[in-house]
Amino acid sequence: MTGMFSTLAVLGVVSVGVQNPNPQSPEAMARATELRAIVQRAPRLSLEPTEIKPTPPREGWAMGMVSWVAADRNGLIYLLQRGDKADPVVVMNKDGKVVRSWGAGMYVMPHAIRIDPQGNVWTTDAASSMVIKFSPDGTKLMDISVGGQPTPCRNNFCGTTDIAFAPNGHLFISDGYANARILEYTADGRKVREWGAPGTGPGQFRLPHSIQIDEDGIVYVADRENGRVQRFDQRGKYLGEWATFGKTFSLKLVPGAVWLATQQRNEPNLSPGWLMKIDRKTGNVLGYVEVTGVHGMEAMPNGEVMVGPGPGLAAPQWFKVPAPRYTTADGKLRVALAQQPFSPNGTVVGPRTMADGGIQPLLAGLGATVRIDEAALTADENTEYGGWKRLGMALGHFADIVSKNERDGYFTVGLYATCPSMPGMVAGLQHSGPTREPIRVGMLWLDAHPDFNTPDTTRSGSLGGMPVAVATGRALQGMRLDAHLDPPLSDTHVVMGGVRLVDPLEQQLLDSSRIEQVSVDDLRRATPAVFAQLDRLSRITDTIYVHIDMDVLDPREVMAHQNKVPGGPSSEELAALFEKIFSRYPKASAIGFATIPATDEGGLSIAAVNRMIAGAVRGVKARETHR
Numbered sequence: 356m357t358g359m360f361s362t363l364a365v366l367g368v369v370s371v372g373v374q375n376p377n378p379q380s381p382e383a384m385a386r387a388t389e390l391r392a393i394v395q396r397a398p399r400l401s402l403e404p405t406e407i408k409p410t411p412p413r414e415g416w417a418m419g420m421v422s423w424v425a426a427d428r429n430g431l432i433y434l435l436q437r438g439d440k441a442d443p444v445v446v447m448n449k450d451g452k453v454v455r456s457w458g459a460g461m462y463v464m465p466h467a468i469r470i471d472p473q474g475n476v477w478t479t480d481a482a483s484s485m486v487i488k489f490s491p492d493g494t495k496l497m498d499i500s501v502g503g504q505p506t507p508c509r510n511n512f513c514g515t516t517d518i519a520f521a522p523n524g525h526l527f528i529s530d531g532y533a534n535a536r537i538l539e540y541t542a543d544g545r546k547v548r549e550w551g552a553p554g555t556g557p558g559q560f561r562l563p564h565s566i567q568i569d570e571d572g573i574v575y576v577a578d579r580e581n582g583r584v585q586r587f588d589q590r591g592k593y594l595g596e597w598a599t600f601g602k603t604f605s606l607k608l609v610p611g612a613v614w615l616a617t618q619q620r621n622e623p624n625l626s627p628g629w630l631m632k633i634d635r636k637t638g639n640v641l642g643y644v645e646v647t648g649v650h651g652m653e654a655m656p657n658g659e660v661m662v663g664p665g666p667g668l669a670a671p672q673w674f675k676v677p678a679p680r681y682t683t684a685d686g687k688l689r690v691a692l693a694q695q696p697f698s699p700n701g702t703v704v705g706p707r708t709m710a711d712g713g714i715q716p717l718l719a720g721l722g723a724t725v726r727i728d729e730a731a732l733t734a735d736e737n738t739e740y741g742g743w744k745r746l747g748m749a750l751g752h753f754a755d756i757v758s759k760n761e762r763d764g765y766f767t768v769g770l771y772a773t774c775p776s777m778p779g780m781v782a783g784l785q786h787s788g789p790t791r792e793p794i795r796v797g798m799l800w801l802d803a804h805p806d807f808n809t810p811d812t813t814r815s816g817s818l819g820g821m822p823v824a825v826a827t828g829r830a831l832q833g834m835r836l837d838a839h840l841d842p843p844l845s846d847t848h849v850v851m852g853g854v855r856l857v858d859p860l861e862q863q864l865l866d867s868s869r870i871e872q873v874s875v876d877d878l879r880r881a882t883p884a885v886f887a888q889l890d891r892l893s894r895i896t897d898t899i900y901v902h903i904d905m906d907v908l909d910p911r912e913v914m915a916h917q918n919k920v921p922g923g924p925s926s927e928e929l930a931a932l933f934e935k936i937f938s939r940y941p942k943a944s945a946i947g948f949a950t951i952p953a954t955d956e957g958g959l960s961i962a963a964v965n966r967m968i969a970g971a972v973r974g975v976k977a978r979e980t981h982r
Contacts, residue, residue, distance in 0.1 A: 401677060409453045419437045421663040422467070422650055425468045433470065444468065444489070455493060476490070482512065486518055501530055504534070512532040527540075537566065537574070560578050563576050566606065574591075575613055604618070609654050616650070628649045630652060650663050680941075687723065691728065691766065696772050707770075709951055712965065714964070750776065750779030754840070755783065766944070775825070777949070780947050781840055783839075785840060795896040798826075798900050801902060801903045801904065801907045802854065804857065804904070805861060805870075807823045807864050808820040845869075852907075853873075854872060899944060903946070905963070906918045930969065948964055
């Protein structure tokens with residue numbers, strides 16, 4: 356190991372390959388716009404980034420730039436680094452303890468590190484073009500001198516980039532920094548063939564930077580400077596390519612998918628980019644995380660990913676599956692039934708009716724532990740003010756209950772007197788973050804009415820038709836602030852579903868807003884339109900709330916509801932939808948139900964509420980169980 360790594364690391368990353376011409380050309384800008392659109396359509400994965408920081412085993416020990424990261428079946432992490440105050444190969448456990456290291460004096464420019472199916476460790480050297488096989492304890496087992504690099508080797512980047520392992524035991528090596536080829540070797544290091552040439556056509560490369568082979572023998576090559584992933588059979592026959600994913604740095608196969616570390620082609624290396632999970636059959640992006648530095652990545656069976664960022668950047672990153680939010684140590688789901696009994700005209704029994712209507716034993720049967728809270732006013736608040744003011748203050752107390760539920764790890768089910776309770780729920784979620792700063796709340800509002808009136812547009816004068824206008828800052832600012840909802844919800848954070856009866860002036864307000872909508876049919880069939888909106892909310896908000904006014908349902912389930920509207924979905928359809936939503940979206944954090952009819956012949960309405968709550972809770976349980 357020499358001190359030149361730290362000097363050459365930055366030089367090498369900007370000198371290799373043929374750089375993309377005219378990064379601001381119309382063609383380059385169009386490609387960048389297309390990639391941004393692909394990312395915006397894909398779901399952002401709820402993986403939490405943490406730095407990979409080994410604990411120094413001795414005084415003076417320090418890592419340099421980490422080029423690549425790998426992990427073995429035992430959970431050990433292998434870092435290939437270029438500093439001269441530690442060995443090139445550093446092995447640490449998940450707690451950061453360095454358990455062993457090796458490789459001093461064996462590298463000029465360490466580049467990639469991989470673990471083969473037998474647990475052996477392989478590395479490539481971008482300067483010497485030497486590929487080395489080690490046992491897990493660091494014993495050198497074999498080396499392959501690929502050769503063919505030019506003399507002199509410019510900036511020590513003129514050789515091999517990555518290695519992959521075929522189902523038949525053969526080795527495939529990408530040789531990209533001065534050459535444009537893929538080489539095949541037997542397991543004992545005998546060369547079989549090579550293929551590839553410089554260029555932009557099929558089977559040609561401009562810096563093949565990473566390589567993987569799947570169980571069917573399909574070879575995936577990250578053709579970095581051409582901005583694509585090419586696919587071949589093992590003899591080099593071209594099978595196709597994905598050409599819209601930017602400057603492709605690194606690949607890692609997982610069952611059914613391939614992870615890709617990439618960034619925009621028209622931006623300098625080490626610019627912000629993404630780790631994308633791509634469906635191998637369709638080429639669709641299944642999800643992504645944002646990252647700066649995408650040089651060499653690893654993906655693990657539990658869905659977590661790691662990346663060595665590249666020259667000049669901070670520590671490597673480990674994107675971890677968040678710990679379950681709503682589950683106890685013994686596996687029980689924590690659910691809070693939060694009652695808000697205040698209406699504009701006093702208190703009502705609806706929330707308590709829902710809490711006592713059979714949902715508690717149903718939740719217990721789902722393995723949940725349940726706590727119940729109810730918003731209340733102080734004696735002074737209850738006597739000194741009018742109905743609307745008392746409601747606003749009650750919503751403030753309700754918000755405190757919701758935020759406490761979230762901090763205590765309880766999934767909140769809101770049981771409301773009427774829809775104007777919603778600002779309290781949203782406020783509680785808004786102020787449930789890790790700091791005093793409000794977090795961004797997204798809302799899926801399911802109601803036969805948009806409830807978007809203001810005092811200036813309402814026909815009835817009813818506060819029940821105004822809660823979304825209040826929450827978005829269009830009306831009754833004092834009530835919103837009493838509810839602790841500050842700042843108001845952004846229009847872009849609201850999606851309405853099932854709306855089918857709108858007042859004329861209310862429609863004008865909706866038309867001038869940026870609120871999106873999905874139809875009754877979308878809700879009934881759980882169409883892609885619903886999930887496209889939830890994907891969007893997942894990208895732009897920190898937490899998501901689902902609101903149900905019972906009048907959104909088929910009127911046969913809410914016969915006594917004063918505002919029922921024909922043509923709604925059934926509670927069975929919504930229960931199925933909620934199970935999908937709450938299982939799929941980790942940011943889906945609460946659900947709330949408003950205005951159960953005062954009379955409920957046959958118990959149809961309470962059965963509908965229970966059915967929908969159970970669907971949501973089943974979804975949360977599935978989500979928490981499979982993390």
